[in-house]
Structures are given as structure tokens and as C-alpha cells.
Amino acid sequence: MREEELIVVTAFTASLLLSALLIWFFISYQKRKNEYVNSQKDAQLREQELIIQNQLNLENERNRIASEMHDDLGSGLTVIKYLSDNIVSNTFDNTIKEDVNKIATYSTVLVKNMSEIIWAMNSRFDNVQGLISYLRRFSVEFLDDNNVSNTFKENDLNYDINISGEKRRNLFLVVKELLHNSVKYSKAKEINISITGQPDLEIVIIEKQSVGFDPLIMKEKGNGLFNIEKRMANIEGKISYKREDNDMIIKIFLHLEPEIKTNFKSE
Amino acid sequence: MIKISIIEDIKDVAFSVQAMINSQSDMICDHIFHNAEEAMMFVPHQDTDIVIVDIGLPRASGIDAITTLKGKCPNVLFCMFTVYEDDEKIFRSLQAGANGYILKGASKDKILTSIRELAEGGSPMSPTIARRIIETFTEKKVQPTNNALPLTTREMELLQLLAKGMLYKEIGETLSITTGTVKQHIHKIYEKLQVTNKTEAINKLNVNGVAN
Numbered sequence: 001m002r003e004e005e006l007i008v009v010t011a012f013t014a015s016l017l018l019s020a021l022l023i024w025f026f027i028s029y030q031k032r033k034n035e036y037v038n039s040q041k042d043a044q045l046r047e048q049e050l051i052i053q054n055q056l057n058l059e060n061e062r063n064r065i066a067s068e069m070h071d072d073l074g075s076g077l078t079v080i081k082y083l084s085d086n087i088v089s090n091t092f093d094n095t096i097k098e099d100v101n102k103i104a105t106y107s108t109v110l111v112k113n114m115s116e117i118i119w120a121m122n123s124r125f126d127n128v129q130g131l132i133s134y135l136r137r138f139s140v141e142f143l144d145d146n147n148v149s150n151t152f153k154e155n156d157l158n159y160d161i162n163i164s165g166e167k168r169r170n171l172f173l174v175v176k177e178l179l180h181n182s183v184k185y186s187k188a189k190e191i192n193i194s195i196t197g198q199p200d201l202e203i204v205i206i207e208k209q210s211v212g213f214d215p216l217i218m219k220e221k222g223n224g225l226f227n228i229e230k231r232m233a234n235i236e237g238k239i240s241y242k243r244e245d246n247d248m249i250i251k252i253f254l255h256l257e258p259e260i261k262t263n264f265k266s267e
Numbered sequence: 268m269i270k271i272s273i274i275e276d277i278k279d280v281a282f283s284v285q286a287m288i289n290s291q292s293d294m295i296c297d298h299i300f301h302n303a304e305e306a307m308m309f310v311p312h313q314d315t316d317i318v319i320v321d322i323g324l325p326r327a328s329g330i331d332a333i334t335t336l337k338g339k340c341p342n343v344l345f346c347m348f349t350v351y352e353d354d355e356k357i358f359r360s361l362q363a364g365a366n367g368y369i370l371k372g373a374s375k376d377k378i379l380t381s382i383r384e385l386a387e388g389g390s391p392m393s394p395t396i397a398r399r400i401i402e403t404f405t406e407k408k409v410q411p412t413n414n415a416l417p418l419t420t421r422e423m424e425l426l427q428l429l430a431k432g433m434l435y436k437e438i439g440e441t442l443s444i445t446t447g448t449v450k451q452h453i454h455k456i457y458e459k460l461q462v463t464n465k466t467e468a469i470n471k472l473n474v475n476g477v478a479n
Binding site: 070071074075077078079081082083085086089108111112115118119125129132133134135136137140141144154 | 277279280283284286323350351352353354371372375393394395398430431432433434436437
């Protein structure tokens, strides 16, 4: 072999080795990069799984508490009601009757209040539909029972918008308090409720032919209106009262994020 | 005369309801069971129109009792006796074959009216239960067999209004039917829910080859 040939072969082999080395280096770099990216992804995924698991645990815990309250306290309170009813039907003493009737009434009210808490805690109802159907059922039944004619209209509602249990419960209790006040003080013959939500919720309650009340005076008189303001502040909502001719117009506003939650699923 | 039996483990409650029923001229209750096991043994051999069933019982539940008894006594109506209306357990009872439910906290008049309505073929339903039933019928992934009864358009319409929280009176006005008809529709929907539940069980059997 001549010297030139040797140089060419050596140079050729050297460059081949060099490129092989470069390729190997490149591939292993890519591989390591991929491994790194994958491990990052895995870590992210694990973190997300952990968050989801925590949320699930929280939800399960909420449902467990709800169901225990449901089973033990609910049936216990019902027994009090039945025992009270027994005493009432077996006694001729009117004072005893009156007092025991109060016990029965309180236990029934407690069961109702508890069922409201359980409704608020149950994440299956965390959407606009969950809120509206509950509100509607309560309002119409309550006003019918008190002989106040009423309408309940929904306009342009997106049923699937997410709304937390805390917001649902506060809104429900605000409307409940307002309607209790209306029946007690306003002497309105007709109450019209309408709800809009795309996605911000606006609930308008119109008390027709209402004697009305001055919210400022009422605030000093009772806890009702104070509680309403406090509840609205808790959920960063607004409430306004306005008189128009003989009607009282109450507007409730709550900002909602256009976030969809459709977990109203069977287990 | 409506003949009624009661399954309720709390004796004070059971006897109160019995006294309430026996104070009426059109109904009578002379059978009380304090657990599901006794009821499952004796109810098939007695003459009863309606069985009022508490859900939470000491060993086997009220739902277990209905599952067993529904097959043995197809003409008996089963009515759940429960504290709350929006309960997952009520839904499962309805799937097992219950025809309605009565709230424990309801007034005496309300309880008696509910029993009479049930005897006449009417059933109550809350908005959340309506919603659950819509899902059960619309989200079915299994292919229905001949036994499965689909809901009629009218029944679906009615469920959707119920899910919105509308009362029977309002639904009647919206659909131009009487409140009585609304209740009868609901009674039929409950029957279909039960058939659907059975079909689902049969389908599961076909897919897996064994019952789970």
C-alpha cells in the first residue's frame, strides 16, 4: 500500500468514525431529551391524577357525610315527629298539645333544612339546572301553599354552566328568605319570578300590588334582610330593591364563569 | 277497601302509620313487619294491595325486599317510605319495582292522599328523579331487546318538564291534560324503568355469559 492510499483510507475511516460518533452522540442526545420530556409529562400526568384523585376523594367524603346525615339524623328526627303526633292524639290537655305540636313542627323544619344542606353538598347538582329546578319547585309550592298566585319563567338559560354548592345554597336561601318576607309583610297578591342566565344569573322577583317595605327600616327590625345582604356578599353577588308604582321589584345578580359541568351522571 | 302492609323497623313509626290508616273507612292495615326477612317470607301468602316499605332496615334493605317480592307478587303495589325525596335510594327502589314513595315527614292528610292515589294508579316524582330517568333512557349504550319498552314522546316531554321543577298542575296546563293523567303517565314510566332494569340485567348476562 502506498503512503497516499494509507492517508486516504485513514482519513476516510477517521471521518467515518467521526460521523458515526456524531450520529451516536446525536441519537443518544435525542433519546435523553425524549426521556426527559417523557418523564416531565409523566410527572405532570401524575400530578394531574393526584389532583383529580383529591377532588374525587373530597367529593366522596362530601357524599359520605351527606348520606350519613341523611340516614341517622333524618330518620331520628322523623321518629320525634311521630312520637309527638302520638302524644297530641292521646291527650286532651291543650297546653301540652300546643307545645308538643311545636316539637313536631321543629323536627319537620329541621328535616327540611337538612335536606337543603344535603342538596347543596351533593356535587351532582353543581349546575344551573340543579339550581333552577330546586328553586322553581320550592317557590311554586311555597307560594301556592300561601295562596299567592305566581309565575316562574326561565329565559335563555344555559343549564350546563357550573355553579358551586356554596353559591347554590346561598342563592336558594336568599330567594327563600325574600319569599318568606313577601308572604309575611308585602301582602302581594301575585309574585312573578323570572330567571335569565347566559351565563351570568339574573333573578327578578316582582311583587304585584305590594304594600312594600323599606329595606333600610327592615334591616334594623330583623335578621332576614341582613342575612340576605351577607349571603349575597359571600358569593360576590348583588341585590337591589326598587319600587315601581304599586309593585316591588327585587333584582339578584350573580356573575358566573362560562364553565361547563355535566357530571349529572348515574353512579 | 285498600289492604295495606307495612315494613318498618322503628316500632313507634310503624304503629303510628298503622293507626293513621285504620282511622280511615276506606283502608285497613293489619300486617306490620319489622324487618325485610319476615316480610319476604310472609307477604306472598297474604292478601295485600299495597306494601309500605322503609328503605333502611336492620339486615336486608327495603330495596332487597322489593326485588324479591316483586316477582312473587306481581299485583301488589310497593310504596317506599323515606325521609328525603331526592335520594339515590329512591331511584334504585323504583328500578327494583317500587311504584311510588311517601315522605315520612309529610302531613297525615298528604300520606293518606298518596296511598289513595297509588291505589288508583298514580305515582309521585321529584325533579331530580325525573332527570335520572331521562338519563337512564337516553344514554343507554346496550341494544334494547324485545322486552325493553321505550318511552313515548309524551312521556319524555313530561319528564323534561318535571326535571325543570314544574309541579303536576303546571305540567297538566302545559300539555293540556289533567293532573290525574300526569300521575298515571308517571306510574307507567316507573313500570318501564323496572323493565329497562331487567333488560339491562339480561343484556349484561348475554355479553358476559354469566350473571354478575
